[in-house]
């Protein structure tokens with residue numbers, strides 16, 4: 001495949017950063033890839049995995065001469081990283097990120113971006129519950145959406161280059177207003193994770209049921225929540241703190257709907273329950289039709305069965 005950028009700097013080399021690194025190398029998308037992460041231990045591991053060409057713990061050092069800079073750190077660290085790299089960004093460089101919240105990342109990063117640098121925030125809607133450089137893999141972004149939330153004066157050529165980059169990684173790309181992104185993601189991603197953290201926490205706290213029973217009988221539904229609840233605590237702490245308004249709005253809606261369900265159960269209103277459960281089943285079918293999951297029963301666990 002043709003080279004798209006002379007030099008790419010990757011700031012943060014966990015699940016997302018290292019998946020991007022593997023794709024760049026596999027597809028030959030850059031002349032040089034500079035990998036930067038704050039800790040010596042993660043940097044050493046990235047080097048052992050051969051994820052780049054140059055390695056440094058200094059983000060400021062990494063972005064010198066980079067044509068594309070991809071920031072893949074927890075959203076709460078975006079502002080510090082932006083302040084650190086600002087003075088060394090090359091005029092004409094594209095700076096993007098992969099953070100799960102967009103309003104807060106823009107508020108933290110945009111003020112540091114020098115004139116002549118194209119700052120185009122992004123968010124690949126792809127991930128797993130694992131983290132760190134070993135967790136990344138080729139194919140993570142294939143068939144998944146990547147949302148760009150460009151600022152009003154964004155250069156069209158720079159945006160087109162970033163779009164092509166994500167498309168080469170196998171993604172479909174959408175543009176979205178940052179505020180709308182944060183609302184949509186609050187319902188499709190942030191709320192499900194919060195509910196999962198909560199339900200797993202509740203089960204863990206229950207005194208009438210032992211922990212061994214929770215684990216032993218988990219195939220009845222509980223285990224499907226545990227995958228989400230095993231997601232990275234730092235990342236999800238930051239998502240909750242940085243998309244506060246949209247999450248609180250969705251949680252309020254969720255609580256109202258839960259009260260409706262609770263009432264239907266209390267009063268034995270089977271029709272209400274049946275109607276809701278029928279409506280939700282159709283959503284599952286739509287997700288499969290859209291290619292965002294497979295029909296395979298016990299999705300995600302067939303690999304374990306083959307062991």
Ligand code: NAP
Nearest residue numbers: 012013014015016038039042073077099100127128131132
């Ligand atoms: P990860 O695997 O935990 O990797 C995090 C990376 O950020 C590591 O290189 C880590 O460096 C660095 N880092 C952590 N705290 C930092 C700080 N305070 N300052 C500077 N660097 C720091 O995380 P990830 O899953 O790749 O997530 C990265 C970003 O992608 C997050 O913003 C997240 O919201 C977004 N995202 C995640 C997913 C997902 O499913 N995981 C999906 C889409 C988007 P050290 O190891 O050297 O400390």
